[in-house]
Amino acid sequence: MRLSPGMRDNLAKRHQVSIATADQQTAVPQASADSLHLKIVELDQDRAELRARFTRVADRVEHKRMVLIPKYAPLAEQFLASGKSYDNPVFSTVLVWLFDVGELEKAIDWCLKSIELDVPTPDYIKRGWPTFCADQVLEWAEANAKHGNSVEPYFSQVADKVTTTWKIHEQIVAKFYKFKGLQLLRNEDGDIAITSVGSVETLNKAKAILKQAEDVYAKAGVASNIKKIDARIRALETGKNL
Structure with a gap:
């Protein structure tokens, strides 16, 4: 054409x-x-x-x-x-x-x-973003908790990812479990005061979470806290004040 x-x-x-x-x-x-x-x-x-x-x-x-x-x-x-x-x-x-x-x-x-x-x-x-984010949020949470300040919703938001989704080092995962367990044992001033906790249910819940930290990473550093929790539970159950 x-x-x-x-x-x-x-x-x-x-x-x-x-x-x-x-x-x-x-x-x-x-x-x-x-x-x-x-x-x-x-x-x-x-x-x-x-x-x-x-x-x-x-x-x-x-x-x-x-x-x-x-x-x-x-x-x-x-x-x-x-x-x-x-x-x-x-x-x-x-x-x-x-x-x-x-x-x-x-x-x-x-x-x-x-x-x-x-x-x-x-x-x-x-570090990758998961590890970096976990480190940053945990550092922030620890600083705030010591002063009796709330760490929510940010701690739980990241803790959920750390413990269920992100593939990061076990030591970091254990740190999140440890922090979560110890949070149940803090007083209003932010101090960890196991002997001031009056609820056996709360003590058992904290112990279970701390044992998760130990299960994930053997050197999580929670053994002494677990012993103190056990002692506090015995004291409450026997009526003795420690």
């Missing part, structure tokens, strides 16, 4: 449009990659300035909260909303900072999504 000059001209124009469209589609990822690269360079500079400018941990935390997180969070949120999975140091660093400043609700939510998307941790974090 012979094409008329007009038909040939239309085909040529469509071909040119197709080439231009393909070029644009190819250029977008490259532009995005270049933009991310520039932001990573800027991020590295800000992190270096953070270390050089602030000596006290509290000052660094405040700078992250007031300056760095607001600066980089929109980029991190865009990445998360895209649903894509690749190494994004801007996003992963903001996520670490969220734990640093105590924004646990968002930090845990982002962490769960990072695990789902298989996004790696920053180079300077030598």
Whole structure:
């Protein structure tokens, strides 16, 4: 079939449009990659300035909260909303900072999504997200519990993942069981006061949880607590006050 000059001209124009469209589609990822690269360079500079400018941990935390997180969070949120999975140091660093400043609700939510998307941790974090999240939340929970403050809902949210879903080291799993058991034995001031617990049911529940810690990891360090619980139960059952 012979094409008329007009038909040939239309085909040529469509071909040119197709080439231009393909070029644009190819250029977008490259532009995005270049933009991310520039932001990573800027991020590295800000992190270096953070270390050089602030000596006290509290000052660094405040700078992250007031300056760095607001600066980089929109980029991190865009990445998360895209649903894509690749190494994004801007996003992963903001996520670490969220734990640093105590924004646990968002930090845990982002962490769960990072695990789902298989996004790696920053180079300077030598752990995967499950272990990092578990360590951070347990540290936060221990600090709050000692002052009699609530650790919920964040502790239970992560403890459920640690004890049922995440494949992490047994020692960490045991630490969560240990903390959960000891929580039942704290007084209003946050002190572990086994001799002040007046409920045999509570004591037995705490003992069962502590034994789970020992079952998971033999060196969980709960043996002395279990002995004290047993002594307290005997005292309550015999009417003796220890």
